[in-house]
Amino acid sequence: MTPIPRLSADDRRAQIIEAVTPAVLTHGIAVTTRQLAEAAGVSEGTLFKAFGDKESLLLALAEYHLTMEHAGETAAMPLDTLEEVVSWTLRELVERTRFVFRLVMALGPIGQRAAASARADFEASKHRLAGRFEPFRDELRVSPVVAADVVRTLAWAAASSWGEHGAVSSVDEILEVLLHGIVHDPAVSSTRGGTHGAVVSALATDTQKG
Structure with missing residues (x-):
């Protein structure tokens, strides 16, 4: 059986960002780390390991979506x-x-x-x-x-x-x-x-x- 390739750190962060975006749009800056973790299907510890803290995650999310690389230009x-x-x-x-x-x-x-x-x-x-x-x-x-x-x-x-x-x-x-x-x-x-x-x-x- 061919092993499933593991995601790179950047791909994992992008996957989490995509998953938590609806929760951020719903709750805004008041969203809790628990709500973010539930939306991403991971533990809060995994979030902290990937982004450091909630503010860093929200900033990374904003930068990710505001970069035209992810805007579907084609x-x-x-x-x-x-x-x-x-x-x-x-x-x-x-x-x-x-x-x-x-x-x-x-x-x-x-x-x-x-x-x-x-x-x-x-x-x-x-x-x-x-x-x-x-x-x-x-x-x-x-x-x-x-x-x-x-x-x-x-x-x-x-x-x-x-x-x-x-x-x-x-x-x-x-x-x-x-x-x-x-x-x-x-x-x-x-x-x-x-x-x-x-x-x-x-x-x-x-x-x-x-």
């Missing part, structure tokens, strides 16, 4: 057109940004500290996202980096309530502006037909499945 389906790239990327980023907002708020000062230290990675992510737009450079009015930055900025807007009870702009509304402009053109609207709606609907369904 699309889960082939993207053959610029419209598909924009639609998929915006929806993906809105979902991630909502999660990040929730996590940082749950962790309070620990989340804010982790967010501040992740700024360099956040800036680098713009250039990684630009790679999605590079194959469609000739169809863009701006450079791929600018396109990535605009989509990312609008994803932030769609994920934020800006002090309102709900998000100011829906994802579909932002997609309309991104893909077809802010000025209403009846001629363009009539010729566009149902194609855009079908693409958006398919992408939304695949995102939910993922």
Whole structure:
């Protein structure tokens, strides 16, 4: 029988972080080590051995999730057109940004500290996202980096309530502006037909499945 390979220390820490994240989102910084251990299916002693103490675990959790390495930057389906790239990327980023907002708020000062230290990675992510737009450079009015930055900025807007009870702009509304402009053109609207709606609907369904 082939022995089951043991997890490395880093993989074990990542496994624990993934397991305890729902408990942290529910209880925030007040979560107890007992609740964390139960969520991870390990003893409190194992948690202390892996992370040192609760604050160190929560900080490691925040840094783990705020690093784009764990953000699922690779699309889960082939993207053959610029419209598909924009639609998929915006929806993906809105979902991630909502999660990040929730996590940082749950962790309070620990989340804010982790967010501040992740700024360099956040800036680098713009250039990684630009790679999605590079194959469609000739169809863009701006450079791929600018396109990535605009989509990312609008994803932030769609994920934020800006002090309102709900998000100011829906994802579909932002997609309309991104893909077809802010000025209403009846001629363009009539010729566009149902194609855009079908693409958006398919992408939304695949995102939910993922």
